[in-house]
Amino acid sequence: THFGYETVTEGEKQERVAGVFHSVAESYDKMNDLMSLGVHRLWKDHFVSSLNPGATNPPGRPQRILDVAGGTGDIAFRMLQRAHEFHGNPNVHVTISDINPSMLAVGRQRSLVLPASHQSSLSFLEANAEILPSSLKDNSLDLYTVAFGIRNFSNVLAALREAHRVLKPGGVFACLEFSKVDKYPLLNAIYKQWSFSAIPLIGQLVAADRDSYQYLVESIERFPSQEDFRDMIVDAGFAVAGEGYEDLTGGIAAIHRGIKP
Ligand code: SAM
Numbered sequence: 001t002h003f004g005y006e007t008v009t010e011g012e013k014q015e016r017v018a019g020v021f022h023s024v025a026e027s028y029d030k031m032n033d034l035m036s037l038g039v040h041r042l043w044k045d046h047f048v049s050s051l052n053p054g055a056t057n058p059p060g061r062p063q064r065i066l067d068v069a070g071g072t073g074d075i076a077f078r079m080l081q082r083a084h085e086f087h088g089n090p091n092v093h094v095t096i097s098d099i100n101p102s103m104l105a106v107g108r109q110r111s112l113v114l115p116a117s118h119q120s121s122l123s124f125l126e127a128n129a130e131i132l133p134s135s136l137k138d139n140s141l142d143l144y145t146v147a148f149g150i151r152n153f154s155n156v157l158a159a160l161r162e163a164h165r166v167l168k169p170g171g172v173f174a175c176l177e178f179s180k181v182d183k184y185p186l187l188n189a190i191y192k193q194w195s196f197s198a199i200p201l202i203g204q205l206v207a208a209d210r211d212s213y214q215y216l217v218e219s220i221e222r223f224p225s226q227e228d229f230r231d232m233i234v235d236a237g238f239a240v241a242g243e244g245y246e247d248l249t250g251g252i253a254a255i256h257r258g259i260k261p
Pocket of ligand 1: 072103129147149
């Protein structure tokens, strides 16, 4: 395949991912809506409301959140909305980190229309999730989120270990990612048809970039199953409750959660 990883090194993968997100940054939000028929918004809403940022005991306690591969801000903006408006907790701070300056630039631009109090609780950090900077101290964060980002990392286990390092004991790792629809063969067949035929075509027609969207589809295909990814989270030192994951839309996406003991 065009972006087949079998023979590429970690460094080459990182370069290709950089190229993909540099080329899709401007069209990224529109393409997400088209490719998922708007459903990514529901998944993101559910992800954030299930994490419930800002709900502290006692109320109003500070929380430090890192949204890794935060791209254009979809998760971070929702978390600030939830914490500040829904819970009336303005002491929640979210850092959006991403390896790609073009994605961060779009996020920064989009954040300008947020209320001033949300903007002042938001910061941006250019960083590789696999080697977070030392400014992110050990045991310093309450919540680490990563949405539709981790499958692009060259070394997923290194990123999970970094998540474990920066979280406080009791802190939560939460990941929203495309996953496997193996439990529903009919849905799986329709979904595969959509992924491999429609998405690259939409990429070509709307963003004039078939290759980047072909890469996105292939990266979903290569990502581990719900159970295998859960096992990696446990290997990185997290504790999980129950199965450790929740399927969304039959497993097209899944939420994984781990707690640092
Ligand atoms: N979280 C956002 C969302 O849900 O809309 C953006 C997801 S976007 C599909 C994936 C992001 O992962 C891109 O912005 C890309 O730059 C970022 N990324 C890829 N590799 C990374 C790495 N090693 N460290 C940090 N971010 C990375």
